[in-house]
Amino acid sequence: MGGAAGDEKDLSQLDIVGIMELIPHRYPMILVDRVVDIIPGDSCTGIKNVTINEGFFQGHFPRRPVMPGVMIVESMAQTAAILVVKTLGEDAKGKLVYFMTVDNARFRRPVTPGDSMRVHVKRLQQRRNVWKFSGQVKVDDVLVAEAEFAAMIMDDL
Structure with a gap:
């Protein structure tokens, strides 16, 4: 993670600054706070600390705040x-x-607010510029969500 010049860096971990150097997402859409494990070509585990300050909690649902499933998938x-x-x-x-x-x-x-999501993704397949993944999200070692998904790698226009 980040550190003073000369410090040895653990390349399997990233803090928020390192994450923002890799992906273009910014507040309020950045949904990974830290990476705790990454094996290039295979898997990655990120952490999202969920707080009541997330904008979507104002309307989803005000009396019982629940993180929208689409945000978990994101x-x-x-x-x-x-x-x-x-x-x-x-x-x-x-x-x-x-x-x-x-x-x-x-x-x-x-x-819900106060939860710390552990987001684990695994590469299932790669064909040219299309990648397939499986994902699991856990809170306190309990599976809360899972999905398979695909992404296309394209030039940034």
Whole structure:
């Protein structure tokens, strides 16, 4: 993670500054706070700390705030984008990762303010510029959501 010049860097972890160097998402759409494990070409695990300050909680639902499922899936997609960029290295320059499909999405338990989501994605397949992934999100080691999804790597116009 970040540190003073000369500090040894753990390349399997990223703080928010390192994440923002890899993907274009910014507040309020950045949904990965930290990466705790990354194996280029294989898998990535990100952390999203959910707080009441998230804008969507104002309307979803004010009396019982629940993180929208699409935002949970987006956290999987962003974690996958980090994996793609770390895997491609220099070849990722000038490229964006675009979400294409979501299959078999399951939401097993609500995610609420105070939860810390552990977002794990695994590359299932890659054909040219299309990548397929499986994703799982856990809170306190309990599976709260899962999905399979695909993304296309394209030039940033």
